[in-house]
Amino acid sequence: TQSTRPQRLLAAVHKKATRGNPRSVVKAIDEFCNQNEWAMNVGNEKGEILDSVVSETNPGCVLELGTYCGYSTVRIASLLPPHAQLITLEFNPDNAAVARQVIAWAGVAEKVRLVEGESGEWIPKMKEQFGVKTFDLVFLDHWKNRYLLDTKLMEECGLLKKGSVLLADNVVCPGAPDYLEYIRNSPQYKSQFFKSHLEYTKAEDGLEKSVFLG
Numbered sequence: 001t002q003s004t005r006p007q008r009l010l011a012a013v014h015k016k017a018t019r020g021n022p023r024s025v026v027k028a029i030d031e032f033c034n035q036n037e038w039a040m041n042v043g044n045e046k047g048e049i050l051d052s053v054v055s056e057t058n059p060g061c062v063l064e065l066g067t068y069c070g071y072s073t074v075r076i077a078s079l080l081p082p083h084a085q086l087i088t089l090e091f092n093p094d095n096a097a098v099a100r101q102v103i104a105w106a107g108v109a110e111k112v113r114l115v116e117g118e119s120g121e122w123i124p125k126m127k128e129q130f131g132v133k134t135f136d137l138v139f140l141d142h143w144k145n146r147y148l149l150d151t152k153l154m155e156e157c158g159l160l161k162k163g164s165v166l167l168a169d170n171v172v173c174p175g176a177p178d179y180l181e182y183i184r185n186s187p188q189y190k191s192q193f194f195k196s197h198l199e200y201t202k203a204e205d206g207l208e209k210s211v212f213l214g
């Protein structure tokens, strides 16, 4: 039977990346997507912005919405301090199956909790199921029409505290206009736009970083 793009991406990781070396996994995926097939990983240009936000936040507890193949999961996990935890949600079981193997190959599995399911169902369960108090950093990279809904849901569930950072991918392409409108006009957030490009292309895109003011 035909392989899927995530399966071909995983094969490239097994072939080209060194087990236990997260940077080599990131490099192998970027090479695959530049040379063979485009895939919706955050990519290296936006990935460097992600890295800088993770490093400056130095988070103990991270939520990622939208794992896909685990590219940004590996980038984030490789920068976490010891004992920090990253919970990542993926709705598509095929994506999740590939992501588990990419995360394992990178050697960051003990920092990552991959949950198969969707944000609307799992955000309200974070405290009871995973003992989460609040998230220091949330990376939004799932369905763009869920960014605003889920931000409001996290507020309602008391999952954000003063200083919590939201970092949203694709706020230009494909775009999340209702999210941008809300977050840039809310007195409860301080937002900053990082202009960049859509992964592996010259198209315009960018990340929106928003600090919850409590």
Ligand SMILES: O=C(NCc1cccc(CNc2ccc3[nH]ncc3c2)c1)c1cc(-c2ccc(F)cc2)cc(O)c1O
Binding pocket: 040, 041, 042, 065, 066, 067, 068, 089, 090, 091, 092, 117, 118, 119, 120, 141, 142, 143, 144, 146, 169, 170, 173, 174, 198, 199
């Ligand atoms: O749409 C995007 N990503 C989201 C996405 C997409 C499909 C499936 C899933 C299934 N995963 C999923 C769903 C719901 C969920 N709820 N909680 C967790 C969770 C997880 C997620 C996207 C698109 C483009 C893009 C495409 C084409 C183009 F021309 C330009 C740009 C670029 C990106 O960087 C993107 O991130």
Ligand SMILES: [Mg+2]
Binding pocket: 040, 041, 042, 141, 169, 170
């Ligand atoms: Mg994205």
